[in-house]
Amino acid sequence: MAKQNTVFKDAYNRCLKLLAETSSLPSEPELGQVLGVSRTTVRAILSRFEEAQLIAWDKRKKNVLRQPRPDDYFPTEETDSLAEIIERSFMRRILAGGAEPGMQINELELAREIGTGTTSVREFLIRFSRFGLIEKRPNSHWILKGFTREFALELTEVREMFELRSAARFVSLPDDHPAWEELREIETLHREMLADIDNRYREFSELDEQFHLLVHKASSNRFIVDFYDIIAIVFHYHYQWNKTNARQRNARALEEHLAYIEALRSHDPAKAEQACRRHLQSARETLLQSIP
Amino acid sequence: MAKQNTVFKDAYNRCLKLLAETSSLPSEPELGQVLGVSRTTVRAILSRFEEAQLIAWDKRKKNVLRQPRPDDYFPTEETDSLAEIIERSFMRRILAGGAEPGMQINELELAREIGTGTTSVREFLIRFSRFGLIEKRPNSHWILKGFTREFALELTEVREMFELRSAARFVSLPDDHPAWEELREIETLHREMLADIDNRYREFSELDEQFHLLVHKASSNRFIVDFYDIIAIVFHYHYQWNKTNARQRNARALEEHLAYIEALRSHDPAKAEQACRRHLQSARETLLQSIP
DNA sequence: GATCTGTCTATTGTAGATAAAAGACAGAAC
DNA sequence: GTTCTGTCTTTTATCTACAATAGACAGATC
Numbered sequence: 266m267a268k269q270n271t272v273f274k275d276a277y278n279r280c281l282k283l284l285a286e287t288s289s290l291p292s293e294p295e296l297g298q299v300l301g302v303s304r305t306t307v308r309a310i311l312s313r314f315e316e317a318q319l320i321a322w323d324k325r326k327k328n329v330l331r332q333p334r335p336d337d338y339f340p341t342e343e344t345d346s347l348a349e350i351i352e353r354s355f356m357r358r359i360l361a362g363g364a365e366p367g368m369q370i371n372e373l374e375l376a377r378e379i380g381t382g383t384t385s386v387r388e389f390l391i392r393f394s395r396f397g398l399i400e401k402r403p404n405s406h407w408i409l410k411g412f413t414r415e416f417a418l419e420l421t422e423v424r425e426m427f428e429l430r431s432a433a434r435f436v437s438l439p440d441d442h443p444a445w446e447e448l449r450e451i452e453t454l455h456r457e458m459l460a461d462i463d464n465r466y467r468e469f470s471e472l473d474e475q476f477h478l479l480v481h482k483a484s485s486n487r488f489i490v491d492f493y494d495i496i497a498i499v500f501h502y503h504y505q506w507n508k509t510n511a512r513q514r515n516a517r518a519l520e521e522h523l524a525y526i527e528a529l530r531s532h533d534p535a536k537a538e539q540a541c542r543r544h545l546q547s548a549r550e551t552l553l554q555s556i557p
Numbered sequence: 558m559a560k561q562n563t564v565f566k567d568a569y570n571r572c573l574k575l576l577a578e579t580s581s582l583p584s585e586p587e588l589g590q591v592l593g594v595s596r597t598t599v600r601a602i603l604s605r606f607e608e609a610q611l612i613a614w615d616k617r618k619k620n621v622l623r624q625p626r627p628d629d630y631f632p633t634e635e636t637d638s639l640a641e642i643i644e645r646s647f648m649r650r651i652l653a654g655g656a657e658p659g660m661q662i663n664e665l666e667l668a669r670e671i672g673t674g675t676t677s678v679r680e681f682l683i684r685f686s687r688f689g690l691i692e693k694r695p696n697s698h699w700i701l702k703g704f705t706r707e708f709a710l711e712l713t714e715v716r717e718m719f720e721l722r723s724a725a726r727f728v729s730l731p732d733d734h735p736a737w738e739e740l741r742e743i744e745t746l747h748r749e750m751l752a753d754i755d756n757r758y759r760e761f762s763e764l765d766e767q768f769h770l771l772v773h774k775a776s777s778n779r780f781i782v783d784f785y786d787i788i789a790i791v792f793h794y795h796y797q798w799n800k801t802n803a804r805q806r807n808a809r810a811l812e813e814h815l816a817y818i819e820a821l822r823s824h825d826p827a828k829a830e831q832a833c834r835r836h837l838q839s840a841r842e843t844l845l846q847s848i849p
Numbered sequence: 850g851a852t853c854t855g856t857c858t859a860t861t862g863t864a865g866a867t868a869a870a871a872g873a874c875a876g877a878a879c
Numbered sequence: 880g881t882t883c884t885g886t887c888t889t890t891t892a893t894c895t896a897c898a899a900t901a902g903a904c905a906g907a908t909c
Contacts, residue, residue: 266867266868266893266894267866267867267868267869267892267893267894268867268868268869268870268891268892268893268894269868269869269892269893270868270869270870271869272696272869272870273869273870292882292883292884293883293884294882294883294884302870302871303870303871303872304871304872304884305869305870305871305872306869306870306871308884308885309869309870324877324878324883324884324885325878325879325883325884347892347893371859371860372860372861373859373860373861374860381893381894382893382894382895383860383861383894383895384676384892384893384894384895385892385893385894387680387861387862388679388680388683388892388893391680391683391684392683395687395783397779397780397783403861403862404564404860404861404862404899404900404901405860405861405900405901405902406860406861406901416779419777419778419779419780419781420780422778422780423778423780423781426718426722430718485711486711486714486715487689487708487711488689488711488712488714488715488784488787489711489715491687491689492780495780558863558864558897558898558899559862559863559864559896559897559898559899560861560862560863560864560897560898560899560900561862561863561898561899562898562899562900563899564899564900565899565900584852584853584854585853585854586852586853586854594900594901595900595901595902596854596901596902597899597900597901597902598899598900598901600854600855601899601900616853616854616855616907616908617853617854617908617909639862639863663889663890664890664891665889665890665891666890673863673864674863674864674865675864675865675890675891676862676863676864676865677862677863677864679891679892680862680863695891696869696870696871696890696891696892697870697871697872697890697891698871698890698891
């Protein structure tokens with residue numbers, strides 16, 4: 266197989282949802298826009314819809330014939346891109362399995378285990394190497410440096426420098442900057458989640474990422490914003506992995522975020538710095554606690 | 558061709574130099590150590606030496622038969638790894654040629670131009686993307702973000718944060734830390750270069766990199782040290798590219814480095830910070846001046 | 850008994866091939 | 880005249896294959 270058609274399958278599934286809500290589909294370019302794919306893919310989807318007798322398609326007319334059934338959808342396993350699959354497998358291995366620092370990583374073995382070609386694994390490792398968890402020996406293997414205490418400390422050190430600076434920039438953003446509106450929306454989400462924390466605490470990870478990314482973006486510095494990728498991936502998998510006291514930890518973090526948001530709103534740099542420091546410190550502690 | 562044998566050719570050339578200075582070569586493992594290659598490659602080199610009647614090889618005896626001639630060496634173009642070739646071609650294109658921001662980058666076209674396969678170009682672009690100069694549109698092309706004024710400002714902002722912190726760490730290193738010895742050596746090189754500045758100012762680039770890397774390493778933070786790669790590559794090509802007033806600029810930078818080194822030596826954080834700031838500011842100005 | 854060599858195997862780096870996806874262009878439909 | 884569709888070309892994502900290189904092991908040499 267040369268290329269997975271995951272783009273097609275994922276867009277197909279999303280298009281099925283659109284189809285469920287209307288009696289006739291819009292033009293090809295418009296669909297492409299909405300689904301974020303090219304017209305080639307849109308046309309492939311429409312052809313398949315026609316085959317499945319979901320629509321009657323004649324040039325500009327795309328009339329819906331019937332509602333989609335559950336078995337019209339492609340199974341979700343088939344809609345993930347190869348890169349996502351590799352990332353998940355790899356993170357599971359290094360976080361859960363025997364992740365001793367110094368271990369060698371073998372491209373071929375990884376590829377076989379994941380059931381994919383070496384090229385994709387190799388490209389993943391190259392991309393992943395910027396996270397500082399692995400290192401390449403040219404013409405030879407990769408070395409796992411491990412998710413160690415040092416790693417966490419180095420990561421949080423930089424994170425704190427960057428986030429403090431970003432928060433300082435944030436407070437001085439002009440009032441008509443769209444970030445303020447976004448901050449307000451995020452605040453609302455925080456309050457909603459906190460009101461129903463027992464049921465919703467698992468959703469915190471995503472909101473956490475959204476909030477901190479917004480803060481980092483205020484730096485207008487691509488290196489600072491890009492660095493947030495590293496933090497996000499570490500915390501993302503960290504949340505999946507370490508579930509002890511999750512409810513309580515997340516509730517506390519939500520409270521801290523709210524204080525932090527309020528401080529940003531005050532436009533007072535000193536208040537913002539203080540709230541930021543307080544939250545970052547507890548985030549750091551949480552992370553460190555999870556490392557043996 | 559599956560794999561270039563540049564490792565072999567480069568090691569062969571270096572081994573020729575060793576051969577010129579002795580009457581018999583050491584053991585295979587020792588040669589591998591010295592040349593930084595595996596025994597397989599060492600044995601390939603020895604075989605070739607034998608064919609070229611440079612040595613008489615019988616098990617542990619590797620007696621030199623004649624001195625190497627200039628034409629025994631492989632031409633230097635053949636000893637560069639593919640990655641180096643691609644990097645150079647690419648940097649030339651984006652720094653010298655029409656480097657309008659927003660331009661699309663085409664893997665296939667680049668590969669054809671450089672005369673290599675797409676895989677290598679692709680991997681290079683992935684690795685290079687962490688420098689923030691290009692960005693990928695999945696399933697589609699890369700976009701050149703360009704060596705712009707914003708890029709330089711964002712880069713120097715982070716650089717200054719990192720270097721100030723590293724310098725602060727440096728002054729508090731214990732007296733027996735090897736960094737102090739290295740600093741002394743670097744200082745000597747500075748004085749030597751300054752004494753013969755008219756002839757040697759072109760060598761500054763390399764010394765500059767060595768010095769700042771030493772400072773960054775004091776941070777003991779892999780993210781800070783890794784970030785220095787970006788600075789190094791930008792300044793490296795920048796020096797090659799912008800030669801106006803090179804002599805004068807480099808002389809000034811050398812003086813600033815010496816003041817900076819002295820401040821580090823004083824163990825006084827305030828002095829170090831001041832000297833660091835002063836130098837970073839002029840480095841920033843120099844960089845900005847070269848951008849249209 | 851330590852180190853070296855001969856031989857063999859496993860893995861990486863790179864090219865080439867191919868399906869999926871993007872995108873360009875001309876003519877058709879509004 | 881703008882937007883859409885049909886068709887075609889180009890480019891990317893991925894697999895497979897193979898030479899270069901690394902690395903392992905047993906027996907030879909010191």
